[in-house]
Amino acid sequence: MNFLNSLNMSVIRITKEFHFEMAHALWNYDGPCRNIHGHSYALYVTVVGKPLQNPGHPKNGMLIDFSELKNIVKTQILDQFDHALVVNRNTPQEFNTQARELFGKVHFLDYQPTCENLITDMAARLQKSLPPTVRLHSLRLYETATSYAEWYADDNS
Numbered sequence: 001m002n003f004l005n006s007l008n009m010s011v012i013r014i015t016k017e018f019h020f021e022m023a024h025a026l027w028n029y030d031g032p033c034r035n036i037h038g039h040s041y042a043l044y045v046t047v048v049g050k051p052l053q054n055p056g057h058p059k060n061g062m063l064i065d066f067s068e069l070k071n072i073v074k075t076q077i078l079d080q081f082d083h084a085l086v087v088n089r090n091t092p093q094e095f096n097t098q099a100r101e102l103f104g105k106v107h108f109l110d111y112q113p114t115c116e117n118l119i120t121d122m123a124a125r126l127q128k129s130l131p132p133t134v135r136l137h138s139l140r141l142y143e144t145a146t147s148y149a150e151w152y153a154d155d156n157s
Contacts, residue, residue, distance in 0.1 A: 015046040020082035024113040027088040048137040076125040086113040115149040
């Protein structure tokens with residue numbers, strides 16, 4: 001098999017790293033994370049597919065332009081969560097009212113905003129936004145420097 005034939009058959013994964021700041025509180029939790037606290041998150045987005053093989057196209061040899069992937073993640077995740085406070089919608093109403101008054105960017109989620117639930121939500125947001133020639137392969141969301149959750153498409157198909 002020559003190099004050009006292997007190019008047409010090669011499945012490639014590319015990963016882009018993102019950073020954002022977010023605060024959350026875990027409603028009804030039995031530890032200190034029940035209080036509002038923040039994290040410096042790191043999100044690794046890995047997509048998979050076959051790079052474009054069209055010598056006349058400006059994106060020849062690319063699976064997806066990194067800038068396009070960046071824009072998708074920015075729109076679907078960063079614009080929503082960066083510098084936001086996220087809480088479970090089941091949090092008592094008096095807190096929700098105060099949070100809206102005190103903080104500018106508050107999101108009330110239908111789930112407990114744990115790292116595990118956040119990464120599942122992020123995967124759903126990204127899957128519906130990627131071009132049809134690109135599939136979401138995996139996500140890794142670091143909540144702290146030593147703690148992270150992972151999501152893999154193969155585990156969730």
